[in-house]
Each structure stands twice: as C-alpha cells, then as structure tokens.
Amino acid sequence: MKDFASRAREALAAKGMSARAASRALRYDPAYLSRVLNGKQDPSPQLADALDDLLDLRGTLSALAPGNAVMPAAPEPPEGVEGEIFGMRASARLFLDHDNRFGGDHVAHAAVQVWRAAQRRLDSGTVPSRSQGEYLKTVAELAEVSGWLLYDADQPTLSRSAFMEALMLARQAGDRPMEWFALDMLAMLAVHQQRPGEALRIADEILSRTRIPPRVVLLARIRKARALAQTGDRARTLTELDAARGALNESIASRDPSWAWWVNERELAGHQGESYLSLGDPAAAMSGIQRALDLSRETASNGRREISYSAALLEAAVRAQAWRDGESVMVTMPPLLEVVSSGRSRHRLRATLGEIVRAHHAPAWLSDLAHDVASVPSLTASIADSRA
Template identity: 30%
Template sequence: MAGLLGDDRLLRACTDRDMGAVFRMLNSRGVSTRRIAAAADITQGRLYDYMNGKSRVEKLSLFEQIADAFRIPGHLLGLARRSWEPAPATAEHQRADSPPPDGDDLVAMEHFRTADRQTGGGRLYGAVVRHLSDRVAPRLVDTDSGPQVFAVAAALTEMAGWMAHDSGHDDRAARHFARALPLARVSGNLPLAANVAASSSHLALQAGDAARAAAWARTGLDLATQGPRVPALTARLHTMQARALATAAQRIPAAHALDAAQRDLEEAADTDHPWLSPFDTAALASESALILRDLDQLDDALTYAEQAVALRESGRERSLALSRITLADIHVRRCDVDAAVSVGHDLLSTSPTLGSIRVVQQLDELRRLLEPHRAYGPVREYLVRFDDARRARMLLLADIIPPTPGGTPL
C-alpha cells in the first residue's frame, strides 16, 4: 500500500470512501482477491460486489478493518489516527521552521465533512469524538499551542454535535454545541462562535422551540457583526431567524429576514471560511421551502423545494433525501397526491444504510401525511412499498438507532 499512498486516484477513492475502487487498485498491483477478502474479513462474493460497484462499504467498523489491514492512514478515510500510526510529534521535538498543524486539521475536517454528507452522522460520530479525544484535546493543555487549536476543537466539537443530532441524540448534540461556543470564543474566532450559535438555533427549531431558536439566531448575528464579515454565515443566521419567525407565524418579519439572507448570500465569495459549516444556494433553497411552507405560501415553497432537489442531485445523499421529503410534504399540502407519491418513489432509492436518524424520522412523518389518503390506490401501493423498505432499513441501521423508552427502535 505504501506505493499507492502517493497516487491521486487512491486519495480520491479514499475521500469518496469508495472501497471498491481501493480494492480494484490493490488487485491491479498484484494483491489477490482472496488475500484482500481475508484481510478485510469479508467473503469473496461481497468483495466482488464492492469491486463491481453493486454495493458500497458503509459500516464504520469495516472502514476501520480495511484501514488497519492495508495501512491506510485514518485521516484519509475520515477516521481517528489508527493505533499503528506514529504519534504526532510533540512541540519540543518539532523543528522551529515546521509548518503549523492547521493543514492536517483542515484535511481531517474536510474528510469527516465529505464522509458525513454521504454516509450520515450515525456512522461517523464515534470517529469524530475519538479524533477530538486523541488528537485535539492533548493540544488544548499544551502551553506551546496557540489559539488556533481552540478553533480546531470548537469546529470539530460542533461537527460532533451535528452528527449526534443526525444520530437522534439531540440532548448530546446540545451539549456539544454548548462546549463548542466557549472554545470558539477563546480562540478569538468570532465567525466560528456565530456559526455555533446558528447550529444551536437549528437544534432549537428541531425541538419546536421557536423563541429559543430566534434568540440563538440573534446571538449569532451579534457575534458576526463583531468579527470579519462572512456573508454566507450571516445568510445562514438570517435564514435561521426567518425559520423561527415563520414557525411563530410572524409573516412580515420572517419575509424580511429571508430577504436579508438572500442578499447576503449574493455577496458570498466562492471560498468558504475553513471552519464554518458550508451554506450555499442549495441550502438556502431548502430552508426557503420550509419557511414558505410554514407561512402557507405553498406555490413559492414548491418552487424552492424543486430547486433544492435539482441542486442536490449529486454528491450529497442525506441532503437530497431531506430535500425530497420537503418536496413531497409540500405536494401533499397542495393536495397534489400523485406528485407526492412520485417523489416518494424517488425517496425509496435513498441508500438504506444511510446512517441518518433525521432522515428516518422525516420519512416517517411523510408517511403520516400520506396515511389519510390510503383509500387512493397509488397511495396505498406506495405505503406498502414504503413499509417494506422501512423494515429493511431498520435492520441495516440497528447498530446506530437509539432505542425508544419502550425498548424498540424508533
């Protein structure tokens, strides 16, 4: 594997978490399929499925097995440093002219972010927490570390919060966000602190607390005005504010906040702030659809929902699924059940191993919206397909789905 680590094709395959491509490259270098299967602890039949693109590696434990078997550094696959990797040099052993660790931190962050978009937070939460514990936390108490390490800790802690939320653990997510904010403040990175406030606003919205969501959005906007201007960040904050106001039926203030978000995003530069959650045209379209839906402006909501789906049709499995759910929801509210069923069938193509409890929960909510129309044949047929797909999905996600108080998954 050492000779492959400099190959751009391998690096791209690792970034995409395309283990089938990695296996093909190993095989082309003379590693037999039997040896690959044995090292990865999978059957040869399953190996051929991966190599032929019939299925993808999804489980975190299997990524770790592959990384250890073929000595793939953990950060290339969005994993914590493996036990066999050399420990990072301590400050007293680093050369004075050695580069700061920002590059490695950014690479790890981007790997986690890319993998999260495709596989869902449930698959990666443990890896991010271990990375924080093993690679970042020791540097926080190192007297030679600068304020930048606190920004690294804040950004990754916020990411862990999102992954906990995606895994159905909102209390845990709130604790991560609560820890991330003071870390961001200590770092002096006010845009990062404002970004954490935006995440807290989103979480409050998910809990149905519009007043708290609006308060967090205002806090974020106050922080954002004190630091360097980042238009994409203020666009996100104005959007969260608009969503909170729309939930509270504050039509005119919500419309003004949404207009402000649109104006700010038009000013956004092509380059993102390295530690902030990306907020782009597709994200704004998705949020706008929800805002206008809550304001009962269903025709405009439909336009934005269709735009969000079109912009997410490649590269982001979870975002596409969530956008399609919103689109189907709006069709139901507009009494266009046929259109809702059509989008619903598209949703069934969502990877059953996508580790996102948020998607499972919203799919269930869509089912509840369609249930009153069960007497209509196409809806009845779709619900049968939906229930079959849900049972299969729950079996595949059994390792990450939190039990309900009654002791059964969701």
Template identity: 30%
Template sequence: MPDVETVQQITATYRRLDNRFGGGHVREGIVRFLSDEVAVRIGGKYDINTGRRLLSAAAEATQLAAWSSYDAGMHGLAQRYMIQALRLAAGAGDRALGAEILAAMSHQAAYNGAHVEAVDLARAAGRAAVEAGVAAIQAESAVLEAQGHAVGGDSVSCASALSRAEVIFDKADRASDPQWIGYFDEAYLAAKFGQCFAALGRGEIAQRFAARSLDMDGGEYARGRQFNLALSAIAHAQVGEIEQSAHVGMQAAGAAEGLTSMRSRDYLLDIANRLSKHVGIPSVRDYMERVRPIVERL
C-alpha cells in the same frame, strides 16, 4: 502545528462521511477521536498562536460531534457538545466559528419546535458573524432566523428575514470563507427558503424552492439531497398533489437507503402522515410499503 493540521484533516474526513452517510455512522468515531486524541493534544504545551489554532480545531471537531448527535436524534447530548464547542471557540478567539456554532444551535432548536429559542440563537449568530466579518454566516443566520419565525407561524417576520438573507448572500464575497462553511450555497439557501414556506403551509411556494434545492452535489451531500427530496414531497402533499407527492416520496425513501439519520426517518414519517388519508391510491400504498422497512431500520 502538525498536530493542529491532523485534527483539522481528520475532522474534515468525518464531516464528509457525516454528509454522505448520516450522523449515526460517524458519531461514535468522532466522539472517540475527541476523547482519545484531541483531549490529549489540548493538554500539551504550546505557544499562544498554536494554542488558539488548536482550540479552534478542537471546537470544530466538537461541533461536528454535536451535529452528528443531533442527526442521530440525541438532542440533549448534542446541546452539551454545542456548548462545549462554543467555549472552545471563545477560548480560541474564533468569532466566525462561534457564530457557526450558534447557527447550528438555532437549527436544532427550530427542528425541535422551539421557535423563540431558534430566533434568539440565530440573531446571536448574526451579531457574531458581523463581528467576524463573514457575510456567508450572516446570510445563514438570517435564513435560520426566518426558519424560527416560520416554525412559530410569524409569516411577516419570516419574510423580512428571508429578504435580508438573500441580499446578504448575493453580495457576499466567498473567497475568504472558512472551509467548513462551504456547504452554504444557493441550493442550501433554496432548501431553507422551501422549509420556511412549508412550515407556513405555503406548499405552492415551497415547491419552487424545493426544485431549486435539488441542484446540488447529491454524492457529497447525500443526506442533504434526501432532505430536499422529502421537502419536495411534503410541498406536493400540501397543495393536494398526492400522486406526485408519493412519487417524489419514493425517491426520498430510496435516497435514505444508505443513511443512518433520525432526521431522514422523521421526514419520511412526515410524508407518510400527510399521505395516510389517501391509502386507496396505489402510488400511496407503494410508498407506505417502501418506507416501512427503512423507517424501522433508521
């Protein structure tokens, strides 16, 4: 059990670093940890209970390797780590973690525009979450299903899934949640709602959720705050509020300074593309100049 706790604590440390600094900062470290330490422990001898706990801890570490690879733009590698993490979670009999890994796979699929796959994976995650009895993951799965529908342009199915997510989230008892789902709070849910409406071109609604998403711990979740600022800037651009979009975009650019994240770069480029027709406006020119060196670094 001390070995299991070691793996869990080191993984938790890497997760905090990932949230604060981005996947590019931690990916090599967590991969090296998997290879040099986790693999050695899995190859040891242990009783059934310890073995299950160890496999679950290894699955959690492997999922983080996948997530940091995804954030670093290494999508094929991330998918391979996700599949390996899913196998480890299955070996451990950890249905809750298996559901979370499927949800992460849906998240990546939606980001890459594979909306059918995103919906299928989110639904699979939801079924696993029901079996595990973890309402927070059920709500997460529902909002990720909504995002898949939004990416595919299906506003009716998106609205239905969002409504389901909200109902489940409001009724969820979070006291017994696994510690690794602690990030899934009201601010995170609002961000997902905002992303869905932005994907559907409903900037006026996305704005409201983007504002609510910024009610978060911007220190612990620095990358998430940068994403949410970018979402707000995109929503402003969608409704024609160009100067406000550039202003918030500047904040998003500043928040990206300490990050190494390809997703952060992509969001900044999305804002730049939306503002590119308005380079005659001084605030837009300021944004373009501000973001150029950041994008090149990322």
C-alpha cells in the same frame, strides 16, 4: 489536468477565496490542493466534486477531471502534538465526507470518540504551551463536527451539548469564525426542535454585533426567517428571506470564514421552502424545496443532502395533497435509503409515510406505495408504529 487547474483557479479568484481558505473549507491537505491547482497532480474525483460544490460550478470541474484520477497518497504526518492536530483534522474531514455521502448515523459516535479523547488530552494540561492555541481550536472544531453529525443522526440532545462545548472552546481559543459557526449551529438546532424563541435570540445576538462577515449575517437572517415562520409571522419571515437573497447575490467577501462557502442558492431555496411549510403554505413550499433538490442532485457525491430534501418535498406534497408529486418523490426513495443513513431524514420520512396512511382522503395506490417504501430495511420503524 491544466484545464482543470486553470478553471479551478479562476473560480476561486472569482469567489475571492484563497487556496488555503478552500483547503480549510474542504478539509483537504493544503499541499495536495496546491499541487492540483498548479497542474502538478491529478485531482481525485472526490476533490473535483467538492470543488464544484464549493464554487457553485455544477459539475464543470468534475467533467474536466482526468478519467483515471486516483486518490492521492496520504501525506506523511508530522510527529508529536503537531501530528495529533494533523490526525484530528484528517479524521474530521473523513467523518464529514462520509456524512455527505452516506449520512451521519454510523460516524457520529466515532467523531465523539475522537473529540472526547482530544478533550481529555487538553484538560490534562499536558499539551505543550507552544501548541495549546492551535490544539484548542482543533478540539473546538471536532466538537462542532461531532455536533453536526449527532444532529444528522437525530440525537439533538447530544448535538446541543457538543455545540455548546464548541462555542465555549472557540471563545477560549479566541477563534471568532468557529464561535460564529457554533452559534449558527445552535440556532439551526433550535429551529429543528421547534424552539423559535431561542433561535431568534441567537440570530439577533449575531446581527447585533459589529463587523460580522456578510455570509455570517446571511445565515443569521436565514435562521431568523425560519424561526419567525414557526411563530406564524409571514410578513417578517418574507422580509428576512428577501434580505438574505439580496445578500446572497453579492460576492463572498474576504472576511467571510472558510466554513461559510456552502451558503448558496441551493441552501437558500431549501430554507425558503421550509419557511413556507412552517407558515402553512405547502404549495409554495414545494417550489423552493424542489429547486434545492434539483441543485443537490448536480453533486452526485452528496446523498445525505438529497435524501434530506426529498423527505422535505414529500412532506410538502402530502400537506398540499399533491398526490402525484408525492408519488414522484417516493419512487426515488428506496435506492437512497439503501445507502444513506440519516436518522434525522428517516424520522421525518417515517412521520410523513404514517400521515399518508392515516389520511382517509389519500388515494389507495399512494398508501400502498407508502407501505412499500416503509418496508425498506433502513426504515426500522413500521407504518403501524408511526400511527402511535
């Protein structure tokens, strides 16, 4: 246990991240994380995986974690409005943990329910004045979490409303990090919905501000690159991606918000691949997406990320007519689809499977495999439906 604690502390120090910042980023109880980092309590397998992901350690901490580790007992929640805040944050952590493992479909509306209940409490004017600031920040965070889960569940209109609400609440609370997060999520959603003009305006708004933390700037450059790729501007897309990669090589700064920990090599590789795909260069896209997929598989607890990159890689392979590469991706899909429910990835996968069936030049054996994958129960739409 002490080896685990020592390695985790060293990695946090190398990132310039405090234990409190890590607990907030991972949405773990700070007292529990402190006990783990000081060698006074075994880490749970989930915490070990989460720290590996946070610190880019690629399974190092999971290997050091004691084999008989168990989930810690839930700390006793405080009373009153502080207890409500505690409960909201605990719920957000559980929703996100479920999304990481199994996708957002089945928890998106539960998160919205918690958020809306908190919003009504806030709007009622009954939150004590001494707690209003923290309560407002927490509701902003719940709105952001709800927006992300709705996005993953392929409900972009509701997702946009949640992100807009998170942005407004964050500004009312004076919570700059959450404001930046909401803006980034709105840019992400605009790219997803093929609205490059909107994404560019948001990215440029962030980049035009002074004293923006490096990781927030990096994300804005990624969103800008994705939007430029959708307009077909290859030169400027590659310029922004190069700038993002240069920034990624710098250590995370103390000014970076805690939520920015996940901006890493995997994230950038995936966006680079998606940018090439938008530019009509699927062969180049495959390299970046494959790299992102390989890195995602090093964290076994994140099935949602793996199925997202798998769906992207299959689309790139089909567009490049790399049939054997497409086959390699498809044979890994059924087991994932049995446990991961991500509407966003299912939608993309169904469209690609339909494209394979419609492609007269695709090998017959690949079309047969596409039918087999489409028959997995979680892919409720049939290949025939995707032809419409």
